[in-house]
Amino acid sequence: MSNQLMIYSDSDRCIKCWACQVACKQWHETKAATSSRRNVIEYTSGTFPHVERTFLSMGCMHCEKPGCVSVCPAGAITKRGEDGIVVVDRDKCIGCHYCYFACPFGVPSYDEEGMDKCDMCLSLGVDEEGRPTPHCVATCPTQALYFGTQEEIDEVIAQKEATKALAHVSQV
Amino acid sequence: MTVQSMWGLEPAIYLFLGGLAGGTFFVSAIVRLVTKDRFPRLALISPWVSAGALAVGLLCLVVEVEKPLQALMMWKSFVNFGSWMTIGAWLLFAAIAVFGVCAIFSTPRLATAVESLIKPLKSARKGIVRVTLMVGAVLGLLVAAYTGVLLMAAGAIPLWNTALIPTLFTVSALDAGASVTIACLLLEKGSQTARSKKALTGAVLGLVAAEAVVLSVLLLTLSGGSPGQFVSASTLIEGSLSMPFWGLVVSIGLVVPFVLGAVELTGLVKNEELARILHFIAVACALVGGFALRYVILAAGIHGVMVSPDTQQAIMGVYNLIL
Numbered sequence: 287m288s289n290q291l292m293i294y295s296d297s298d299r300c301i302k303c304w305a306c307q308v309a310c311k312q313w314h315e316t317k318a319a320t321s322s323r324r325n326v327i328e329y330t331s332g333t334f335p336h337v338e339r340t341f342l343s344m345g346c347m348h349c350e351k352p353g354c355v356s357v358c359p360a361g362a363i364t365k366r367g368e369d370g371i372v373v374v375d376r377d378k379c380i381g382c383h384y385c386y387f388a389c390p391f392g393v394p395s396y397d398e399e400g401m402d403k404c405d406m407c408l409s410l411g412v413d414e415e416g417r418p419t420p421h422c423v424a425t426c427p428t429q430a431l432y433f434g435t436q437e438e439i440d441e442v443i444a445q446k447e448a449t450k451a452l453a454h455v456s457q458v
Numbered sequence: 459m460t461v462q463s464m465w466g467l468e469p470a471i472y473l474f475l476g477g478l479a480g481g482t483f484f485v486s487a488i489v490r491l492v493t494k495d496r497f498p499r500l501a502l503i504s505p506w507v508s509a510g511a512l513a514v515g516l517l518c519l520v521v522e523v524e525k526p527l528q529a530l531m532m533w534k535s536f537v538n539f540g541s542w543m544t545i546g547a548w549l550l551f552a553a554i555a556v557f558g559v560c561a562i563f564s565t566p567r568l569a570t571a572v573e574s575l576i577k578p579l580k581s582a583r584k585g586i587v588r589v590t591l592m593v594g595a596v597l598g599l600l601v602a603a604y605t606g607v608l609l610m611a612a613g614a615i616p617l618w619n620t621a622l623i624p625t626l627f628t629v630s631a632l633d634a635g636a637s638v639t640i641a642c643l644l645l646e647k648g649s650q651t652a653r654s655k656k657a658l659t660g661a662v663l664g665l666v667a668a669e670a671v672v673l674s675v676l677l678l679t680l681s682g683g684s685p686g687q688f689v690s691a692s693t694l695i696e697g698s699l700s701m702p703f704w705g706l707v708v709s710i711g712l713v714v715p716f717v718l719g720a721v722e723l724t725g726l727v728k729n730e731e732l733a734r735i736l737h738f739i740a741v742a743c744a745l746v747g748g749f750a751l752r753y754v755i756l757a758a759g760i761h762g763v764m765v766s767p768d769t770q771q772a773i774m775g776v777y778n779l780i781l
Binding site: 353356357358359360361378379380381382383384386387388389390391392396397398399400 | 464465522523524525528529534535536537538540541542543544547609611612613614615618759761762763764
């Protein structure tokens with residue numbers, strides 16, 4: 287199984303309170319009105335009166351084959367072999383914005399020091415197992431965010447699906 | 459739909475000037491090689507226009523990045539040769555060097571000054587000009603195409619993600635180049651320029667027609683494409699960019715030069731002074747259209763994630779995407 291670390295956002299639990307975004311900006315001391323590593327997005331579906339609003343906390347997806355890594359002229363972005371985290375070396379980055387146009391999710395944002403994006407809080411240190419502690423996950427009051435390896439996240443999703451199926455059965 | 463603003467005016471200026479420089483050098487080099495450098499003003503002006511336009515274009519590119527000084531240290535900043543931007547940066551570096559050398563050796567006074575400094579160059583002037591014209595023509599064509607490849611290779615912009623963009627930019631660059639070359643010939647004294655001017659006007663007509671075809675194919679393909687492509691095409695055709703698109707790109711950039719070129723070729727205008735003025739108007743219109751084309755394509759390049767229901771679904775299912 288993959289050792290890829292992931293942050294999973296459960297749109298069934300997210301209430302769009304922005305706590306993850308605020309925590310991210312505070313922990314990483316992001317200046318106001320500059321870059322933004324994590325954003326809560328909303329989109330609507332259906333037509334009145336059956337309109338549904340969906341909320342999602344979004345940051346870098348740490349893709350398996352990251353478009354940003356291949357287009358970066360300075361070679362400033364790399365995907366770590368040990369845990370799959372995509373990291374940016376801001377010393378190398380020249381801030382050309384090309385990675386924004388390569389990212390399918392429009393994640394990269396910029397300040398005068400270059401591109402800024404989620405590193406799963408790697409820059410704030412790691413625990414004894416060498417894992418970072420993403421502060422958005424720790425902060426989320428509704429526990430809509432999960433952090434773990436691919437296996438662990440798989441389990442979370444399987445459990446969630448099972449609970450849903452059970453609820454459906456009991457309704458019937 | 460608001461237009462994308464991550465790359466604003468400066469990159470549009472660069473895309474235009476890069477195309478203009480490459481196209482001008484390519485077309486003027488061919489004319490100079492074919493006519494054996496018969497036109498002194500063309501020989502003097504065209505390489506300087508190419509080198510100057512490329513230099514200003516690169517300046518626009520450099521000021522747009524967050525760390526301009528670091529970007530200038532190219533050996534440190536452009537190292538990932540898997541990226542088209544790196545290949546393009548070194549291509550531009552080579553092009554401006556060759557254009558510059560060609561310009562210096564095409565300027566009699568400067569060439570004499572350089573030759574007096576470096577003695578062995580004394581007998582090499584003609585050879586240097588010839589070689590730089592040939593190498594520069596190839597580099598010029600590549601620079602023109604690269605401006606489009608840069609956008610195509612970005613990947614996440616539905617409007618740009620097609621080989622039609624580099625095709626469109628290359629054709630438009632050659633059109634601008636042929637127009638500038640005509641303008642240089644108009645400044646020439648004597649009347650031996652008639653044949654070259656006529657050939658170039660014919661080329662402009664062909665290029666304008668080709669550009670119209672590529673543009674139509676692009677818009678038709680996009681209109682029937684993914685939701686992201688559809689939104690971008692609509693922004694150009696009937697949305698917030700429709701005024702500059704129909705007014706500047708199509709009317710001024712394509713229709714006016716085509717009509718004026720056709721009038722010139724049919725010989726309807728007998729008055730030479732009037733014909734000269736019409737030529738200059740056509741050149742100016744072609745350049746305005748060329749810039750407007752880059753600007754609207756850049757601005758309409760709305761990020762897929764902003765418009766596409768597909769992409770929103772992809773975000774929801776992103777867990778499956780990254781597995």
